Amino acid sequence: MHELGITENIISIALDKAGEAQASRVIQVNLVIGELSGIVPDCIQFYFGLLSRDTIAAEAVLRFERIPAQLRCRTCSTVFHPADEHAMWSCPECRGQSVEILGGREFYIESLEVE
Numbered sequence: 001m002h003e004l005g006i007t008e009n010i011i012s013i014a015l016d017k018a019g020e021a022q023a024s025r026v027i028q029v030n031l032v033i034g035e036l037s038g039i040v041p042d043c044i045q046f047y048f049g050l051l052s053r054d055t056i057a058a059e060a061v062l063r064f065e066r067i068p069a070q071l072r073c074r075t076c077s078t079v080f081h082p083a084d085e086h087a088m089w090s091c092p093e094c095r096g097q098s099v100e101i102l103g104g105r106e107f108y109i110e111s112l113e114v115e
Contacts (some may be wrong), residue, residue, distance in 0.1 A: 003040060009049035012089075014057050014112055023114030026057035034067040034106035041066075046115075069104030 014026050021037045029048075041064045045080045071089060072079045075096035082089045090097045 002038075003043035004040065004047050004103055007044050007051055009077055010044070010109060011048065011055065011057055013050050014060070017112055018056055018114045021114050024056060024069040026060040026112060027115045028061045028063060029057070030063045030065070032065045032067060032106050032108050032110050035069045036101065036104035038052060039107050044056040049073045066108065067104055067106050070102040071099040072102050074100055076100040081092040 010029065014029055018026050031041075031044070035043060043063075044064075045062055048057075048060075048062055051102070052060065059109050064075065068081050070079060070081055073091035073094060075098060076091060076094040078091050078093040080092050088097065089099050091099065
């Protein structure tokens with residue numbers, strides 16, 4: 001349910017930036033979402049459609065770029081992508097389970113297209 005508040009912020013940022021650019025319409029919002037961020041793109045899409053009504057972002061297309069999880073083993077320094085984000089993470093080289101998250105938590109607006 002936290003996607004509602006997140007989507008409100010996305011729209012607010014898009015409208016603010018469009019206003020700064022003196023744009024009449026937001027065409028596209030490009031979002032980067034990490035696999036481990038907990039953000040559900042379908043929920044963002046749903047709320048965006050509801051919340052952007054009657055704004056210059058009402059017709060905007062959302063584009064999602066998914067960033068995979070990337071981990072580093074603290075024992076042998078192997079960098080790897082976990083096979084399953086819900087499974088116990090263990091290093092494919094040494095089977096160590098002490099890992100550091102290097103990527104996959106990202107969530108941000110990469111760019112906007114306005115007219």
